[in-house]
Amino acid sequence: MPISRRQLLKTLGAATGVAVLSGFTDETDARQVIPDLSANPLHKKPERAITVVTLGAGSRGNVYGNFALSYPDEMDVIGVAEPIPLRNERYTKKHNIAEANRFTSWEQVFERPKFADAVLITTPDNLHYGPCMAALKAGYDVLLEKPISPSEKECRDILALAKKTGRIVAVCHVLRYAPYFVKLREIMHSGVLGEIVSIQHMEPIEHIHMSHSYVRGNWHDRNVTTPIILAKSCHDLDIMRWLIGKPCKQIVAMGNLKWFRKENAPTGSTDRCMDGCAAESTCPYSAMKIYYRERGWTYVFDLPEEKEKQGDFILEKLRTTNYGRCVYKMDNNQEDHYISCMEFEGGVTANFSMEAFTSYAGRRTRVMGSMGDIVGDMETFTVNDFRTNKSTVYDNSSGDGHGGGDWNLVRDWLQAVGQHNPALLTSTIDASIESHVMGFMAEKSRKTKKVEAVRV
Template sequence: MRQDAPTHPSEPVTLAVIGCGQRGKAYTEYALRESANFKVIAIAEPRPKTRKNFKDAHLIDQTLVFNTWQELHEASAQTLKTIGTRLSDAIIIAVQDHMHLEVVLAFAEQGYHMLCEKPMSTNVADCIKVETAVKKAGIIFGMGHVLRYSPYTKAITEIIRSGSLGQLINIVHVEPAGYYHFAHSFVRGQWAREKESCFSLMTKSCHDIDILCHWLSPGTPTRVSSFGSLQLFRKASKPAAAGSATRCLECPMEHECAYSAKKIYLESVQQGIAWPANTIVDGIPDIENVTAALRNGSYGQCVYESDNDVCDNQVVNLEFSNGATASFTMVAQTSLICERQTRMHFAFGEIVGDMRTFTVTDFRTRETTKHSPKDEGGGHGGGDLGLIQSFIEAVRTNRQEPLGTDVTDVLRSHLTVFAAETSRLEGRVVDCVAFEKEAREKVAAL
């Protein structure tokens, strides 16, 4: 572990944020609420209005506001060279997925503790390189697997670890991505095309596979199979009544379409609902700015005329080393928006949950109890807040343990996702142990 003395208990942990969009903002809301615990003191963000709004919200000195991560990195290098200290105790990496590797490598070399938004990276080799860099630097590493950190998940995990219901034998877990959420992010948005980001099982659901691995630990995945495809969001599904229209604002049947950009963005703004309209403009999502984005950008395109290529439905079946099994489904066409549904089957009972509440049934007593863990605020049922709190504690104490995971554990769940996608593409059951061994050997041979 990096050997500097931990931050004095009376001083806030300082962070630099690289990428001030939705995830960067989500992780740093805690700083605005609990400024005595941590403070954002530097940022790198290319969008001028987003950069200014973030700077103003956190009262950041202009000398520590940068347009690019490279500029921040250079300033850090100069500080290390001249006075031997880093700009901050740690960094948050919330840039686009394909940029994660280069940013991790650059700042790990300078010795920064880091919290990286999911996924680690967008291919197997780069994920292994992240693990190597983090271990070499001896730094604390957190991953945006926020599902682990919500009060709901922690309460379920405590029951599993207690053994009160006996062995956990099977989990059925569903990620209802949400019809308009999927259209926003994975049809019109930055995760729509695999070559520019990654396949949807990784970008949307790597933390679902991770939580399954976490719950079934110390068992590890041994075999995986997967099936899935892009079923709806393609030109063949376009309603005939839409004719030749390629943009929602010009479509004769826009008012009848579930995926109307006017409904998803403009009507939401009119109703005072910020998301997802606040993600498609730089600055304030008012009617004028949002309308301009829909007329000129990808978010106004017909979902059946977009150039997306990632799966909108996928199933994954997992076998673990302890004999347990799990099934996972990600599907776009749902009314629920990311409100996971989970059933856990134990030797002597079951747990059924929906990310807000869960019931525990004990077969021996035939009693069912309902649990409603308190949501402390933040996204993902309090998971965003739980993760940043855990990360800050890890940095403050200079220990990885508060995060409850480490970079190798994170890598293993990512490799399970890659193995599942390999199964889908190649039509075979994949041996997870052999998959990891082969992947590591390939990187070692580079």
């Protein structure tokens, strides 16, 4: 029988006699709903909507572009560059884009004189540098998806050109805009916890998500995209850096691809799950189960709108794309578990685990301070005060899009562009480069098996 979180805590306390629970009353002393961030006093009513061109009308291009549909007075998508005809067509219709402003690739946008205020760069990881440099040269402000670039040199080039041109570059470190993390950081810096001593942070990718994105999907080959520590976890390195509020001095990392390998393929498995695989009916990673029977993760297929056509459409995709292939027989090379330890200025330490094999998602963060601690899972976090033995639970009310971070970022970025003031953003290119360097150094450490200094 499933048990509640409170029952579980009681059981753990009773079973282990842990002192941790003994000082604190089992009942929560207070409960607060984490407020929405929309009422930022620095925001001004825009005089006109900021005009943008979207480069890459895939998943993220739609997430950010959709903001314009709900807030047309703040953002107007007037152009698109997208090579997949159906995506280009759908995006054009959705935003009512003029024919003259439709392009099949990002380069074409910059062959024209500047015709919008800003660009959204939501192309694949290896296509961030080219469009970002071209946009800055042409005088556009930029919303740039993470990772900034797969190469440290290119990240630094973008930073240098952003500084030289004075344009705004916001990096999509969306967690910095999630009310959950904003509140958590506020509490960490309020003194309630005393001195911050250390952090434990975990990114449970969830096993199906791992198989979808990093075994079968767009990020399965680190050489074509980015190593997973940047592709998935630059968010985590970034949020730890931001929460602690001090520079990272050194980092050490370990990790490897343990499970999604040819030698672990079940007996009787076939190259594609639909080709009579003997293990299909019991395999948690069966493409037939995930995409066809449960209809999960199908956004990548650009399904036909008519429901009755969708089944055959998915089967065809499973027959012809990587999404139908056996997870043990892919050409994947991303680590499925990755750990790193960091030391920040002032001796604050942090542990990070990126884990594929979990039944749950939602980042877990524990903060240890001299006078209190925090335990959180992105839905709620609990602040325990050692001096009073009181606990307060903070509830994350807005759950959508990275805990509400996606659209809060877009709004801050539009305000920063409209007011020509990068200070309205927390994830400027300057602020974001450091966590990317942490990622590059983690990768170096994983290979050299040495502790690496982090120098920005």
